Amino acid sequence: MKLIDGKKISGEIKDEIKEEVAKLKEQGIDIALAVVKVGEDPASAVYVRNKEKACEYVGIKSITYALKEETTQDELLELIDKLNADKEINGILVQLPLPKHLDETEVLNRIDSKKDVDGFHPMNVGKMMIGEETFLPCTPAGIVELIKRTGVEISGKECVVIGRSNIVGKPMAMLMLKENATVTIAHSRTKDLKKVTKRADILIVAIGKPKFITADYVKEGAVVIDVGIHRNEDNKLCGDVDFDSVSEKTYAITPVPGGVGPMTVTMLLANCVRSAKLFR
Ligand SMILES: Nc1nc2c(c(=O)[nH]1)N[C@@H](CN(C=O)c1ccc(C(=O)N[C@@H](CCC(=O)O)C(=O)O)cc1)CN2
Numbered sequence: 018m019k020l021i022d023g024k025k026i027s028g029e030i031k032d033e034i035k036e037e038v039a040k041l042k043e044q045g046i047d048i049a050l051a052v053v054k055v056g057e058d059p060a061s062a063v064y065v066r067n068k069e070k071a072c073e074y075v076g077i078k079s080i081t082y083a084l085k086e087e088t089t090q091d092e093l094l095e096l097i098d099k100l101n102a103d104k105e106i107n108g109i110l111v112q113l114p115l116p117k118h119l120d121e122t123e124v125l126n127r128i129d130s131k132k133d134v135d136g137f138h139p140m141n142v143g144k145m146m147i148g149e150e151t152f153l154p155c156t157p158a159g160i161v162e163l164i165k166r167t168g169v170e171i172s173g174k175e176c177v178v179i180g181r182s183n184i185v186g187k188p189m190a191m192l193m194l195k196e197n198a199t200v201t202i203a204h205s206r207t208k209d210l211k212k213v214t215k216r217a218d219i220l221i222v223a224i225g226k227p228k229f230i231t232a233d234y235v236k237e238g239a240v241v242i243d244v245g246i247h248r249n250e251d252n253k254l255c256g257d258v259d260f261d262s263v264s265e266k267t268y269a270i271t272p273v274p275g276g277v278g279p280m281t282v283t284m285l286l287a288n289c290v291r292s293a294k295l296f297r
Pocket of ligand 1: 112
C-alpha cells in the first residue's frame with residue numbers, strides 16, 4: 018500500500034511556487050492575498066493561520082481581516098467592495114463557514130471573479146465546467162495533483178465521488194471528468210452505496226461522517242482519497258475513511274491528517290500566483 022503523503026507533496030509544490038514568486042518579484046510583480054475571517058470558529062482559525070504561514074513561506078503578502086461574530090451582511094459586503102477596488106490586492110478569500118446570520122452565496126458572489134482565488138464565484142465555476150483556464154477550487158484541484166504526483170493514471174478509470182457540495186463534490190466530479198475518468202457522484206440518497214463504491218478504481222470520500230467508509234465499501238487495489246476531517250474527544254483527527262481497515266485493501270490512500278488538507282492550502286498559493294499573472 019502506498020501512503021499518499023500530502024504534506025510532502027504539498028511541500029514540494031510550495032517550493033516550486035516559492036521560486037515562481039521570486040521570479041515574479043524580480044519582474045516587479047508583488048502578490049498580496051486578503052483573508053477575511055468572521056467570528057471565532059476554532060477550526061477556521063487554524064486554517065487561516067496555516068494559510069498565513071504558507072503565504073509567508075513562499076513570499077506572498079497576506080493580510081487577514083478578522084471580523085467579529087456580530088458583523089452584519091452590509092459590513093462584510095462593504096469590506097469586499099473595498100478589497101475588490103484595492104489595486105494592491107490580487108486575491109480575496111472569505112473563510113467558510115460564515116456565521117449562520119450571513120448570506121454566504123451573496124458574499125462569495127460579491128468577490129471580483131478576477132480575485133476569486135478560492136474558485137467559488139459562479140463565473141469561475143462556469144469557466145471550470147467548460148474547461149476554460151480559471152481559478153480551480155483548492156481542495157478538488159489539490160486532489161487531482163495528489164493523484165497525478167502519485168503516478169496514478171486517471172484517464173479511463175472508474176471514479177466515484179461521495180458528496181455533492183459546491184466546494185468539494187461537484188467540482189471534484191468535473192475535474193475528474195476533465196481528466197477523462199468515468200465519474201459517478203454518490204450522496205446521502207444513493208441507494209446501495211456499497212455497490213456503487215465497490216466499482217471505483219478511484220474513490221473520493223467527502224461524506225462528513227467519521228470513519229464511515231470501511232473495507233467492505235472498497236474494491237481491492239483502489240486508490241482512496243479521504244476529504245473528511247473530524248476531531249475526537251481525545252483531540253485526535255480522523256477522516257471519513259476507516260484508515261486501518263481500508264488501507265489493507267488499497268493500492269494507495271491518503272491519511273488524515275497529512276493528506277488532502279495541506280494540498281488545499283498549497284493550491285490557494287497557486288491560485289494567487291495565477292491571479293497575479295493573469296490579471297495584474
Ligand atoms: N474559503 C474557504 N473556506 C474553506 C475551505 C476553502 O477551500 N476555502 N476549505 C475548508 C477548510 N480548509 C481551508 O480553508 C482547510 C481544511 C484543512 C486543512 C488542513 O491543512 N488540515 C490538516 C489538519 C489541520 C488541523 O490540525 O486541524 C490536515 O488535514 O492535515 C487546511 C485547510 C473549509 N473552509
